[in-house]
Amino acid sequence: MRSRTLALTIAAAVGLVLGAAGQAGAATGGVLTVGSAGGTNVNVGDSLAGAINSDFIFTTGSGTIDCSSGQFTAGVTANPAVGGNATESITQLHADPANCTTTVSGTIGVVSVEINGPATGTVVGGTTSTLKVTGLDEQVTLSSFLGNVTCDYGTTGSVTEIDGSLSNTDNSISFATQNVNLISGSGLCPSSGTFQGGVGPVLDTTQSSQATFVN
DSSP, rough: OOOHHHHHHHHHHHHHHHHHHHHHTTTTTEEESSTTTTTTEEOOOOEEEEEEEEEEEETTTTTEEEOEEEEEEEEEEOOOBBBEEEEEEEEEEEEEEGGEEOTTTTTEEEEEEEESEEEEEEESSSSSSSEEEEEEEEEEEETTEEEEEEEESOOOOOOOEEEEEEEEETTEEEEEEEEEEEEEEOOOSSSSEEEEEEOOEETTTTTTTTTEEEO
């Protein structure tokens, strides 16, 4: 009887410890939360993802590239309490070439649109929540009658960041007419252009694909 009582006591103690750990894991008060504004914190290491919900449009002086589907993925690297800035490592900013068109002079199709190495996203919360993207290198490969042409655009030279507006209404990121510069490419690549588009809803795929909110 004593051994059974001891076993039950140990089991109860373990249950209390695990319960306390579970409550500690469900902390609130971070810049990024899931489920609702002020909900459970997004954890460092969580993966966030969202599909294109507004065409990615890259406009240059020699034509436009328009992509209607694709994917955004980022890993959370910091999520401090409200008042600080959360950070993300953006590892995917992909457009599906089958759903892209190009009117850029001399090109006949879109081969790929992919991020070339991770970019950094800084989430600034508050009344006007913003995602500030730095270190962006978006590699666009177009086909032409003379072969493929690859142009890398992003934050370089006079363009230090591109900014997206964050919305808790539909958990989206919206980029409105952001300047980008040519990082590398042939003489067929326009030297600069503008980017616009949006993704959402942004979900925390680590936490059961719950919607992500900014506080």
